[in-house]
Amino acid sequence: MIFAGGCFRYLTVTQVHSELQNRMIGISMETLMKIPLRIGVSGGPQKVKPIVGALRGGKRVNVLVTDAYTAQGVINYTKETMLIKKYKKGTI
Numbered sequence: 001m002i003f004a005g006g007c008f009r010y011l012t013v014t015q016v017h018s019e020l021q022n023r024m025i026g027i028s029m030e031t032l033m034k035i036p037l038r039i040g041v042s043g044g045p046q047k048v049k050p051i052v053g054a055l056r057g058g059k060r061v062n063v064l065v066t067d068a069y070t071a072q073g074v075i076n077y078t079k080e081t082m083l084i085k086k087y088k089k090g091t092i
Helices: 029-033 045-055 068-089
Strands: 002-004 007-009 039-041 063-065
Touching: 039 045, 045 063, 045 068
Parallel strands: 039 063
Antiparallel strands: 002 007
16 A cells, blocks of 8 residues: 555556545545655565665656665566567567
8 A cells, every 4th residue: 555645545566556546535636646746655575675666667656765675676677578579569
């Protein structure tokens, strides 16, 4: 779970889980995206994929506060997925 702009959002690498979002109290994702500074605070190996998801599509989070091990995990995961995409496209 990522805490962003005063509202909890459950994120994965690829999407926001809308069925859970519909039951949460807080601002909508559209309103959140209008906030210029969206800070995500998260850490731990189990949070790597949700962090990547928050930083990717739509840039739900544009500032991340985390520890060095989690940051390295985000970098490694991103590199691995980029290599897999290139391999599938036949560009490597």
